[in-house]
Amino acid sequence: MFKNGLRIALGLGRGGKAKVLPFAFITVLAVIGLIMALIAGAVNRYVGEVIADQLNLPSHSDYNGIASIIMFVFAAVVGPELLCRDRRDRVINLYLVRPLTGSDYIACRWASFLTVMTAAAWLPQLILFIGLSMSAPVPAEYLKLHWLDVPRFLGAGFAMAAYATTLALLTASFTSRRAYASVFLVGLFLISTPFTVGLASQIGGAAGQWISMFNLTNIPVHVNDVIFGEVSEITKAAPAAELAASVRVGWWFAWTIIPATILWARYRRLTP
Amino acid sequence: MTTDPKAVIHVDRVSRWFGSVVAVSDVSFDIGPGITGLLGPNGAGKTTLLRMMTGLAATSSGTVTVFGQPVRDNPPLYRRMGVMSEHETVYGFMKGREFVTMMGRLRGVSDLNTAVDRAIDLVDMADAQHRDLDTYSRGMRQRMRLAATLVHDPEILVLDEPLNGADPRQRVHFTQLLQTLAAEGRTIVLSSHILEEVEQVADTMLLVVNGKLAASGGYRAIRAALNQRPYHVRVVSDAPRRLAAALVGLASVDAVHVDPDGALLVLSRNVLDLQIELPKLAQADSIRLHRVEPLDDSLESVFGYLVEN
Amino acid sequence: MGSVYLLTLRQLAGRWRLSIMAVLALMPVVITMMMLRSDNAASVVDFEQTVLGAMLAGAIAPLAVLAIAAAAFGNEVEDRTLANLTLSPIPRWKIVLPKFLAAITVASPLVAVSALLTAHIAFLGEWPATIAITVSMAVGVAMYASLFVWLGLVSAQAIGIGLLYIVLWEGFFTGYVSGVRLLSIRYHAIALMHGLDPRRFPTEQHVSLAAASGFAVVVIGGFLLLTMRKLRKMDVP
Numbered sequence: 001m002f003k004n005g006l007r008i009a010l011g012l013g014r015g016g017k018a019k020v021l022p023f024a025f026i027t028v029l030a031v032i033g034l035i036m037a038l039i040a041g042a043v044n045r046y047v048g049e050v051i052a053d054q055l056n057l058p059s060h061s062d063y064n065g066i067a068s069i070i071m072f073v074f075a076a077v078v079g080p081e082l083l084c085r086d087r088r089d090r091v092i093n094l095y096l097v098r099p100l101t102g103s104d105y106i107a108c109r110w111a112s113f114l115t116v117m118t119a120a121a122w123l124p125q126l127i128l129f130i131g132l133s134m135s136a137p138v139p140a141e142y143l144k145l146h147w148l149d150v151p152r153f154l155g156a157g158f159a160m161a162a163y164a165t166t167l168a169l170l171t172a173s174f175t176s177r178r179a180y181a182s183v184f185l186v187g188l189f190l191i192s193t194p195f196t197v198g199l200a201s202q203i204g205g206a207a208g209q210w211i212s213m214f215n216l217t218n219i220p221v222h223v224n225d226v227i228f229g230e231v232s233e234i235t236k237a238a239p240a241a242e243l244a245a246s247v248r249v250g251w252w253f254a255w256t257i258i259p260a261t262i263l264w265a266r267y268r269r270l271t272p
Numbered sequence: 273m274t275t276d277p278k279a280v281i282h283v284d285r286v287s288r289w290f291g292s293v294v295a296v297s298d299v300s301f302d303i304g305p306g307i308t309g310l311l312g313p314n315g316a317g318k319t320t321l322l323r324m325m326t327g328l329a330a331t332s333s334g335t336v337t338v339f340g341q342p343v344r345d346n347p348p349l350y351r352r353m354g355v356m357s358e359h360e361t362v363y364g365f366m367k368g369r370e371f372v373t374m375m376g377r378l379r380g381v382s383d384l385n386t387a388v389d390r391a392i393d394l395v396d397m398a399d400a401q402h403r404d405l406d407t408y409s410r411g412m413r414q415r416m417r418l419a420a421t422l423v424h425d426p427e428i429l430v431l432d433e434p435l436n437g438a439d440p441r442q443r444v445h446f447t448q449l450l451q452t453l454a455a456e457g458r459t460i461v462l463s464s465h466i467l468e469e470v471e472q473v474a475d476t477m478l479l480v481v482n483g484k485l486a487a488s489g490g491y492r493a494i495r496a497a498l499n500q501r502p503y504h505v506r507v508v509s510d511a512p513r514r515l516a517a518a519l520v521g522l523a524s525v526d527a528v529h530v531d532p533d534g535a536l537l538v539l540s541r542n543v544l545d546l547q548i549e550l551p552k553l554a555q556a557d558s559i560r561l562h563r564v565e566p567l568d569d570s571l572e573s574v575f576g577y578l579v580e581n
Numbered sequence: 582m583g584s585v586y587l588l589t590l591r592q593l594a595g596r597w598r599l600s601i602m603a604v605l606a607l608m609p610v611v612i613t614m615m616m617l618r619s620d621n622a623a624s625v626v627d628f629e630q631t632v633l634g635a636m637l638a639g640a641i642a643p644l645a646v647l648a649i650a651a652a653a654f655g656n657e658v659e660d661r662t663l664a665n666l667t668l669s670p671i672p673r674w675k676i677v678l679p680k681f682l683a684a685i686t687v688a689s690p691l692v693a694v695s696a697l698l699t700a701h702i703a704f705l706g707e708w709p710a711t712i713a714i715t716v717s718m719a720v721g722v723a724m725y726a727s728l729f730v731w732l733g734l735v736s737a738q739a740i741g742i743g744l745l746y747i748v749l750w751e752g753f754f755t756g757y758v759s760g761v762r763l764l765s766i767r768y769h770a771i772a773l774m775h776g777l778d779p780r781r782f783p784t785e786q787h788v789s790l791a792a793a794s795g796f797a798v799v800v801i802g803g804f805l806l807l808t809m810r811k812l813r814k815m816d817v818p
Contacts, residue, residue, distance in 0.1 A: 021741040028749075073748050077741035088659075179655065179740040183648035184601055186744050190640045191608050194631060202615045328664060329816040345813050351670040359661045365591060377584045378669040420665075 001095070001105065005112025008082050025074040026120050029067055033124030036063060037131020044135050058233075060125055060153045064160060064224040065234030067124065068217055069189065071164055075117060076185035079168030080178040082109045088176040093272045102270030106169075106263060114165045121157030129153070156224040163220045163256050170259040173266050192216040200239050212240035213248075219255050222248035278304040280428060280459040281325055286334030288320050295320040297483040298334070303461055307454045309474030310463040317483040318463045319358060322432050325461070326355045338428065351380060354426035358433040358463075360413055364406035368397060368416045371405060372423050379424035391419040394449060396442075410437030418446075422453075429453065429460045435469060447473050502526045502539040505546065508563035509554065512536050518553045522546070537567075582679045585666060589683035592656055593649050599687070602645045606695035609637045613699045628703055629782065633714065633774070637699065638721055638767045639751055642692045646725040647743040650684040654808075655733035655740075661818050673812045677805060681730050689722045704781070713778035720797050721770030727804035728766070734811050763788075769796045 011018030036058050058066065086092050095105050129149060136142035172181040196215040200208040213219070218235050225231050226245040235241045240248065279302035288296040296317040312318045323329035325336055327343040336343050343349060362371055372388050381387045392401050395415040405413060414437050421429065435443055450473055454460050464470050470477070479487040509515050516528045516536055524545035529537040540546045543566070554561050609632050616628065657663040666676050693715055700714035732739040755765040762768040768787075775782040776790025787793075 017736075017738065021738050021745075024745070069748060073744050077738075077744055177652075177656070179652055180598060180601075180648060182740045182744060183644055186748070187601075187605050187640070187644045190644070190748075191605055191636070194612060194636055195608050198612045198615045202618060323816070326668070328667070330814075347672060348670045350668050353668075355664070355668050357661075357664055361660070361662045361665055363588070363592075363662060363665075374584050374588065375665065375669075378666065378671065380670060 001100065001108035002112050005082055005109050006115060008085075009078055009113050009116040022074075022078050022116070025070065025078070026123065029070055029074075029120055029124045030127055032067055032070075033063060033126075033128040034131065037128050037135065040132055041135030044137070059228075060128060060149050061156075061224060061228035061230055061232050062234075063125060063128060064121075064153075064156050065221050065232035067121075068160065068221055068234065071117070071121065071160055072189045072217065073186055074120060075113075075164035075168035076171075076182045076189075078116070079113055079165065079185075080172035080175075080181040082113055083169060083172040084176050084178040084181060092270065096270060096272040102267040103264060105270070106173075106267035110165060110169055110260070110263070113169065114161055117161035117165050118158055121161045122154060125153040125157055152227045156220075156227045159223040159227075159252060160220040163252060166256050166259045166263065167216075170263045173263055189217050193218075197238070204239075209239040209243055212238045213243070213251055215240070216255075219252050223252045278302075280304055280339060281461070282335075282337045282340075283321075283325065284335050284337075286321075286324060286331050286336060288317075288324060288329065288332045295483055296324070296480075299480070299483075299485045300334075301478055301485060301488055303459060303476075303478075305454070305457050305459050306475040307450060307460045307462060307473055308476045308478060309470035310461060310478045310480065311465075311467070311470060312480035312486075314465075316480045318480050319432055320483075321480060322430055322461070322463055323357075326353065326430050328355075328357075351424065352426055353428045353430065354421040354424065355430045356417055356421045356432060356434055358436065360410070360417070362405045362413055362417060364404065366405055367402050368392070368405055368408065368412075368419075369401040371416060372401075372420045375420035376423040381424045387423050387425070388419075391423040392416075394422060395419045396445060411439060411442055414438060415442070427458055429458060431461065432463045433465070434462065435464055443469060502541045503543045503546075504567040505538045505540060505543070506563070506565045506567055507536040507538055507550070507561065508534075508565075509536070510560045510562070511557070514557055515554065515559050518557055518559075519550070522549050522553070524549065535563075582671075582675045585676055586679035586683050589653055589680050590686060593652055593683060593687045598648065599691070602648065602688075602691050605641050605645060606691040609633075609641065609695055609699045610702065612636065613703045617702065625781070629771070632699060632703070634767065634771055635752075637692070637696060637718060638770045640747070641695065642718060642721050642770075643725050643743075643747045643751060643767070645691055646684070646688045646722055647729050647740065647747065649688045650681075650726040650729035651733035651739040651743055653680040653684045653730050653733055655737075658734065658737070658818055664817050667812065667817045673809045674805075677730075677808045677812060681726060681805060681808075684726045684730055685723055688726060689719050692722050693719050707781070709778045710781045713774045713782065716777060717770050717774035720773055721766060724766045724770065724797055724800045727801045727808075731804045731808040731811070734808055734815075766800065769793045769800075773797070 007013050010022050011020070039058075086095075092105065096102065129146075132146070133139045133142050168181075168185060171185045172178070175181050193215050196211055200212040202208075203211060213222075215238060218238055218240065221232060221235050222240060225235055225241065226249055231241050281303040283299060283301050283303075286296060286299050287294065299317075299321065310318050310322065320329065324331050325338075325343065327336075327346065327349070330344060338349055339352065341349060366374070369388060369392065372391055373384060376384050376387055376391075389398075392398055395418050397412065397415050397419060400408065400412060401416075405416065408416065414434065418431075418434060421431070435446065438446060447469055450460055450462070454475075462470065462474060476489060477487070478485060507515065512530055512534045516530055519525050519528050519536070519538060522545075524540050524542035526539040526541060528539070531537060538546065550564065551561070553559075612632055613628070616632070654663070657666070667673075669676075696718035697711060697715045700711040704710040729739065729743055732743055736742055750761070751765055751767045754761045755768055770793075772784075772787040772793035773790065775784045775787045776793055784790075788796075
């Protein structure tokens with residue numbers, strides 16, 4: 001089931017057209033990482049390391065903020081493939097008449113899509129890390145000074161992947177049409193930003209900070225900020241960035257665990 | 273290929289490939305009024321052929337004409353054609369009657385209510401016509417789809433696996449319906465895996481195997497034309513070995529096998545001669561014949577042979 | 582044509598779907614109200630850029646239209662019911678046009694009412710501005726609908742491609758590459774708004790009303806023709 005989920009998410013075993021979207025998204029994400037690496041390399045080369053440091057070029061922390069909307073669109077478009085089609089074609093029973101429960105089914109689907117999303121989150125960061133290392137005057141020195149960036153971006157990427165995976169699958173579990181799940185999810189992400197920003201600035205204070213926490217696009221980016229210990233460009237203006245690290249991480253946890261629990265509850269009682 | 277003047281559907285050297293897969297290969301035939309059965313194993317190319325005959329799919333090469341006109345990109349032709357695909361292509365949120373009415377309206381039926389009533393009565397669905405299609409069983413959906421196919425009284429009917437989901441009573445009813453429609457001069461093409469029904473109802477067969485037309489015509493004519501395959505006849509008697517010894521001497525007999533249960537399996541390319549000689553032999557040797565049974569005098573055996581070879 | 586139109590309306594106007602779209606369409610209204618109440622009142626330019634350009638024309642309108650218009654043919658292809666329509670003795674444009682009109686019928690009231698309320702609140706009942714915004718958003722809906730109806734027919738991945746188009750093309754590239762704006766539906770919808778009420782919305786940085794109208798005609802007509810052509814040439818599932 002897990003392998004089947006991977007194949008569905010990446011369009012493997014089907015025609016070329018099924019692979020276009022998932023690999024297009026992964027390519028776009030990788031290209032962003034590559035461009036950032038190339039820019040950093042070029043700046044280092046032409047203006048020198050000292051000035052490059054002062055310019056505050058986009059880093060691993062900023063990458064997650066920049067790529068977050070594309071990650072969410074990726075999850076919104078590809079995630080529903082894993083659940084909606086089975087509902088639509090009524091093939092879930094084919095799984096349930098085997099020694100598989102509804103919990104097994106949804107756990108495997110979640111795990112397989114999480115694997116794909118995590119790979120999509122990590123690959124560009126690895127490209128960026130390699131690029132930054134190679135473009136440094138002394139790569140070994142760069143690695144020695146920045147090796148902690150690796151577990152940081154792996155953790156931040158996983159946080160983004162887990163959050164996007166869970167929300168995408170939960171939305172998909174409510175409909176048999178992939179289209180509606182995708183559009184609803186993207187709409188939610190796109191609209192929550194200006195809505196919460198506007199309302200938060202209107203109300204201000206602690207209430208404004210909490211309203212800002214409902215900016216769904218920023219939730220994993222706050223975790224990214226906590227992990228890297230710096231506020232990214234995306235969350236700089238958000239009142240929620242002023243809240244304690246434990247609150248922001250706990251919020252991400254709630255927005256991942258509670259939807260995951262609802263998702264599991266929707267499937268665990270399924271019988272053939 | 274020259275066209276049969278009575279041909280309604282003319283398929284001329286049609287091929288269709290999908291990438292490197294050839295689904296239909298250089299097929300030519302004519303279909304006229306009456307019932308034509310399109311048979312073949314799964315993946316033989318029957319559905320692809322039907323889709324090209326109805327204009328739903330393009331040919332990669334060759335032409336398909338209906339009433340002398342190209343069928344592809346020719347919507348006015350559908351006023352005279354009724355097509356029922358193998359998929360359950362209904363709108364679940366509609367009621368049965370609504371669906372048939374909409375199909376009638378799309379096909380330009382004039383006295384719509386009368387036509388819808390007639391079509392629904394033909395398929396014996398009057399009692400359920402006001403229910404949602406979503407609540408129908410598979411067989412009921414199939415019947416309502418057939419009603420939608422008949423509502424505009426088409427001259428040509430192309431039916432892909434129409435008996436799917438039908439129970440025995442419905443199959444009998446459907447067979448009688450087809451025969452009635454064919455007797456009115458319609459051209460009916462029927463694709464099916466259920467050989468017994470096709471055997472009973474179709475005047476002509478088209479046997480498709482691996483994308484090629486393996487045989488066409490009435491199935492007995494097809495069988496007779498299979499010269500290279502001897503007929504198999506099972507003979508049960510009270511003295512099988514003596515009879516076997518006598519049969520081997522006949523020119524019309526290729527081989528004789530003795531089954532463990534004592535029955536004889538006689539292979540003969542000239543069954544007519546065998547029919548005459550066998551009783552004479554038995555009488556001459558005082559052998560009582562209990563049973564003489566042709567084993568491959570059926571569409572199934574012809575079909576099976578052609579598929580295997 | 583009426584049968585196809587009514588059939589498509591029934592297919593697209595699902596209760597849940599419309600409810601969710603209605604909630605999305607309310608967002609600009611709520612944000613406008615909040616902006617007005619704020620001590621730091623936004624300028625017309627800020628309002629146009631954030632609420633009208635980015636939110637309404639750039640996000641809500643295309644998303645709502647994508648969900649609705651792509652399903653006009655997309656659902657038929659997925660459910661294999663398209664043959665019910667193509668096996669009819671009617672010209673293909675009598676299938677395409679009612680599908681397009683039904684998509685607009687479902688999508689445009691949501692967007693138009695959102696635009697009307699947003700404009701009416703923002704400009705304190707000033708009718709020329711309100712009409713300019715409402716009409717330009719409605720035309721934007723028609724342009725998006727023609728594109729997404731076509732996309733729903735040509736690709737099983739219409740939603741994914743449509744979302745990429747909205748997020749990357751309309752949302753990202755048009756903001757950074759000025760030439761790309763000339764191929765942007767959002768840009769021309771906003772340009773129409775400027776052209777319809779130049780007093781309230783200065784036109785210096787936008788194409789003229791005639792050019793924006795011409796673009797709309799080309800986009801709507803072009804994609805409808807492409808859809809008809811595709812329907813004639815495709816293998817119907």
